[in-house]
Structure formats: structure tokens, C-alpha cells
Amino acid sequence: MAKTFKYAWLSKLSASSSALLFHYFPLRNLGYAAREFAKQGLKPGELAIISKEAVAPYERPALSKAYLFPESPARLPGFHVCVGSGGERLLPEWYNEKGIELILSTEIVKADLAAKSLTSAGGETFSYQILLIATGSTVIRLSDFGVEGADAKNIFYLREVDDADKLYEAIKAKKNGKAVVVGGGYIGLELSAVLRLNNLDVTMVYPEPWCMPRLFTSGIAAFYEGYYAKKGVNIIKGTVAVGFTANSDGEVKEVKLKDGRVLEADIVVVGVGGRPQTALFKGQVEEEKGGIKTDASFKTSVPNVYAVGDVATFPLKLYNELRRVEHVDHSRKSAEQAAKAIKAAEEGKTVEEYDYLPYFYSRSFELSWQFYGDNVGDTVLFGDSSPESSKPKFGSYWIKDGKVVGAFLESGTPEENQAIAKVARVQPPVQDVDQLASEGLSFASKI
Structure with missing residues (x-):
């Protein structure tokens, strides 16, 4: 049996498609792209999401945190996308209402990009016009x-x-x-x-x-x-x-x-650690730095094939270099960027260049840290970083070529986290490193 879609999303050695979105890994990517496609005027029956997993796209970070809590653990449908960015929770019914086909529990074992065809482990074939690869990473065992x-x-x-x-x-x-x-x-x-x-x-x-x-x-x-x-x-x-x-x-x-x-x-x-899941596409697309090489719209070297998230090696405008970024924030934003670019291209338009600020975060116990920018160059530690403190609050700046290029903060308020993000984006000059250490957070508040 063969199915044909305009867009296909492939996920996780499995596929996610409807218009043929082949989501190969972080199912969350597909949800964010699907939401953006819907915003852009997607028609029923155009998009399919194919995934090896048996559930609709969800926020993967919950698995190492609230999902394992001893009391009131998180469970689906509580953390389906797009709650990770404060957006609407996309339940399976949402995809049905939008005419997006969720093809779950389906592992894609062969991708023929020249023929625009995907083959599942069960022998089913999927044809597409546009393919979005979001296969993510697989764990190292x-x-x-x-x-x-x-x-x-x-x-x-x-x-x-x-x-x-x-x-x-x-x-x-x-x-x-x-x-x-x-x-x-x-x-x-x-x-x-x-x-x-x-x-x-x-x-x-x-x-x-x-x-x-x-x-x-x-x-x-x-x-x-x-x-x-x-x-x-x-x-x-x-x-x-x-x-x-x-x-x-x-x-x-x-x-x-x-x-x-x-x-x-x-x-x-x-x-x-993990490895980007690119094996299905070896020899068919250009690769660089361990991922599938793309442009700023996440187009690959093959026409009508896009790659996002962990598998994409893309132009990082802020640092004028190609880079592959493994983190949920980039996975979400790159998926949205690709969806915008696909719809714009169909209308003969272009979208703004992807201008990503690297961002990482984590939460554990009563702690919560955020990091923005690049962790290269010399460092300055500031604040109360004693493990014995009842209310620890500290951070670090990274300085390269006389400018602050990265900033880290533990236990920051939303406003303080926004301030260090701005520092990493603006890259202000530093005249006196000792003074920077003394000023700490107040330096960021002045930018």
C-alpha cells in the first residue's frame, strides 16, 4: 500500500508525515512545525507526521524530570507540545481537526530521496513532495x-x-x-x-x-x-x-x-551522549560536522528536503560559522523556521534569516540554571557559588577578544535571565575583568 503527501515529516528512524514531514527523532519538533504549518494556512490532507513512537508529539525534557517524580508525576496528555514554549497543548484531536495525519508506531527503514519515497519496516511506502527530516539523535549504548x-x-x-x-x-x-x-x-x-x-x-x-x-x-x-x-x-x-x-x-x-x-x-x-540519526540519508545529502548540511532556511543539498534539530548543521549567523546544536530550544525554533520557509517558498517569498542565540538550561532539586551564547575564551565567576549557601545565586561570563560572548546564571529571575541573554546577543566590550567580576549581574542590567 502506498500513501502520497504534499509534506512529510520524518522522525526517529521512524517517520512523521502528513505532507510528509519525516520526523526521525524528537517528536516534539514535529508538533512545533505542525503548529507553524497550521498558522501558515495548511490545507487538510497536506501534512503527515510519521514516527516510530506510539504517541503524538510531546515535550521530551519532562522524561528526566517531572515524569519520574515520586509524587504526582507528569503523564501524557499533560506535556504534549507545545506547552514547552507556553503555547497550546496539541492533543491528538488537534491534528485530526487540522487534517494532519499522525502515522505512529511506524519505523522508516529506507529513504530514497531521488524517488521521493520512504519505506517502513512493515513494507508500506510513502511518497511526498516536500520532506522535513527531524530524526534527532540516538543514545550511545x-x-x-x-x-x-x-x-x-x-x-x-x-x-x-x-x-x-x-x-x-x-x-x-x-x-x-x-x-x-x-x-x-x-x-x-x-x-x-x-x-x-x-x-x-x-x-x-x-x-x-x-x-x-x-x-x-x-x-x-x-x-x-x-x-x-x-x-x-x-x-x-x-x-x-x-x-x-x-x-x-x-x-x-x-x-x-x-x-x-x-x-x-x-x-x-x-x-x-548521543549520535545524530542520519544513516538513512548517507550518500544522498551533503553532510558536515556530523550532521546534514543546510542553509539558513534548513534546506539541504537535495531540492525539497529540509533537516532540523539535532541532525542539522546550519549557518549560525551570530558567530559566522556552521554549527550543529543539540538542544530542545533549537529543535523547536528550527522546526518553526523550516515550516515558515517551506510555505514562503511556495508563494515565491523568503523568510528572515535564522538568527539563533544558543541557549541551554536545566533544572534539578531546587536549582535552575540558564546559559546563553558561546562558552569560549576566558571566564569570570561572580556571585554566591557556595554549595553550603541557603540561597545560592551565581553566574559566569565568557570573554573573547575583549567582548562578553557567553553568560551563565544559576537561580536567576525571568528578568535577570533576559538580561544575560541580551549580554550574549549584544556582546558588549569589557575593559576591566576584575570590575566585571565585581559588578556581576549589575553589568548585565546595564546593557
């Missing part, structure tokens, strides 16, 4: 490296709602047990916090000298490591998991570390 025992039960990776469901059930089954978190990045920090909230004994293991090394300086990391330790999280740095042992039921019971230590574990959660 320890079994990819041949780690002994990495296939034991209760070793979890978090990417989809099904993963979160399995982890939630294990948390309840292993009440007051021991958990080992492998990795010190986003997933490691957020899940270590939520596992502690569930009263598990938590140990976090990572090879780097401090947590979140891609973004945090040693000074920033020192606060979070001290704060987590105060909350009861044991941190082991400078080593990696090299093996696991299991009990007679096949459930993980020990984690072997490279430094020789052995940790007891009832649950293991692995968060060691």
Missing part, C-alpha cells in the same frame, strides 16, 4: 563498545516515553535500593537528582575531571558537585564503567569501574 554485561536487566537509557515508563517501574520495584548513574552531563545530573528524590542511594560516575565539561567551568562545576554531595549523591570522577555483573534473574547487581572499584547496583542509568 555501552554495548556499542562491547562492555561486558551491558545487556543485563535494569540498565536503562532515557530517550523515549517507553524508556521512562520502564525506569519508573524499576524505581518503584527497587525502593530504597542502590542506583549508579554513568555519565556526568545533562542526563547524569538530572537523573541523579530525581533518583535521590525517590530515596535511592545514588552514585554518579564519569571520566572527566568535573561534571558537564562541555559547558561548565571547573568553578561552576564545583558548586554542583558540592550541592549534589550535600543532597546525598556520591560522585566518582576520573573513571568509567568497564563491566557489569548480574544476579540469577539477569538483573544488574554490580558495576565494575576501570580503577578497580566495584559498586553495588539495583538500577543503572547510562547517559554518555
Whole structure:
């Protein structure tokens, strides 16, 4: 059986299409693009969203936070898109009302861009006029490296709602047990916090000298490591998991570390990074820096094929370079930009160039930080960054070529977060680094 759409959205080694939006990963992208298509006057039957997942697009960040809370955990339909940006929650009924076809539980295994055709694992084919690739990233698994025992039960990776469901059930089954978190990045920090909230004994293991090394300086990391330790999280740095042992039921019971230590574990959660899912398109589109190369409208080298989110390597206007950005904020905004560009092109018009300010954030325990801009150059730490403080509030500026190019703030108000965002966008000059450290947030308020 074959289906034909004007636009198709492909997601996650699965597809999301209706007009043929092939959403290959972060289902959330498809929801934001679908909303923008609807704003632009989409006609019923033009757009299809194809996804391997069984549910309508949702806000993935909830999975490592509220979804796992011990009390009143978040559940669908509560966090369908587009609530992540304060917009309307798009329930499955919304897509039906707009004439957008949700093709769920459908894995796309072949993409023929020349023939404008997609093939599912079940043998169904989808033809399209315009394809939007939003396949995102897939988790890196320890079994990819041949780690002994990495296939034991209760070793979890978090990417989809099904993963979160399995982890939630294990948390309840292993009440007051021991958990080992492998990795010190986003997933490691957020899940270590939520596992502690569930009263598990938590140990976090990572090879780097401090947590979140891609973004945090040693000074920033020192606060979070001290704060987590105060909350009861044991941190082991400078080593990696090299093996696991299991009990007679096949459930993980020990984690072997490279430094020789052995940790007891009832649950293991692995968060060691991801890879952009571009395999379906290898040799068919131009790639760069690990992603699919696009222009500022997210058009690829193949006519009528667009790529957004994690898989797109796009022109970052602010820094005059090509870059690939892995974060929910860019996923949402790039999807909206592509939808605007597609509809504008049909009318012989153009859209404003995508002018993205890199933005990252996280929430855990009572903490909440935001970062804007680029984390390159020298750094200045300001404020109260003592883990022992009852109300810690601190930040950092990154200075390159005499200008502030990046800004980080923990526990900022909405107005203060807006101020540091403006600093990162404007890139004001800095005459005296010591004075900048002394002024701290007040420097941002003057911009």
C-alpha cells in the first residue's frame, strides 16, 4: 500500500508525515512545525507526521524530570507540545481537526530521496513532495563498545516515553535500593537528582575531571558537585564503567569501574551522549560536522528536503560559522523556521534569516540554571557559588577578544535571565575583568 503527501515529516528512524514531514527523532519538533504549518494556512490532507513512537508529539525534557517524580508525576496528555514554549497543548484531536495525519508506531527503514519515497519496516511506502527530516539523535549504548554485561536487566537509557515508563517501574520495584548513574552531563545530573528524590542511594560516575565539561567551568562545576554531595549523591570522577555483573534473574547487581572499584547496583542509568540519526540519508545529502548540511532556511543539498534539530548543521549567523546544536530550544525554533520557509517558498517569498542565540538550561532539586551564547575564551565567576549557601545565586561570563560572548546564571529571575541573554546577543566590550567580576549581574542590567 502506498500513501502520497504534499509534506512529510520524518522522525526517529521512524517517520512523521502528513505532507510528509519525516520526523526521525524528537517528536516534539514535529508538533512545533505542525503548529507553524497550521498558522501558515495548511490545507487538510497536506501534512503527515510519521514516527516510530506510539504517541503524538510531546515535550521530551519532562522524561528526566517531572515524569519520574515520586509524587504526582507528569503523564501524557499533560506535556504534549507545545506547552514547552507556553503555547497550546496539541492533543491528538488537534491534528485530526487540522487534517494532519499522525502515522505512529511506524519505523522508516529506507529513504530514497531521488524517488521521493520512504519505506517502513512493515513494507508500506510513502511518497511526498516536500520532506522535513527531524530524526534527532540516538543514545550511545555501552554495548556499542562491547562492555561486558551491558545487556543485563535494569540498565536503562532515557530517550523515549517507553524508556521512562520502564525506569519508573524499576524505581518503584527497587525502593530504597542502590542506583549508579554513568555519565556526568545533562542526563547524569538530572537523573541523579530525581533518583535521590525517590530515596535511592545514588552514585554518579564519569571520566572527566568535573561534571558537564562541555559547558561548565571547573568553578561552576564545583558548586554542583558540592550541592549534589550535600543532597546525598556520591560522585566518582576520573573513571568509567568497564563491566557489569548480574544476579540469577539477569538483573544488574554490580558495576565494575576501570580503577578497580566495584559498586553495588539495583538500577543503572547510562547517559554518555548521543549520535545524530542520519544513516538513512548517507550518500544522498551533503553532510558536515556530523550532521546534514543546510542553509539558513534548513534546506539541504537535495531540492525539497529540509533537516532540523539535532541532525542539522546550519549557518549560525551570530558567530559566522556552521554549527550543529543539540538542544530542545533549537529543535523547536528550527522546526518553526523550516515550516515558515517551506510555505514562503511556495508563494515565491523568503523568510528572515535564522538568527539563533544558543541557549541551554536545566533544572534539578531546587536549582535552575540558564546559559546563553558561546562558552569560549576566558571566564569570570561572580556571585554566591557556595554549595553550603541557603540561597545560592551565581553566574559566569565568557570573554573573547575583549567582548562578553557567553553568560551563565544559576537561580536567576525571568528578568535577570533576559538580561544575560541580551549580554550574549549584544556582546558588549569589557575593559576591566576584575570590575566585571565585581559588578556581576549589575553589568548585565546595564546593557
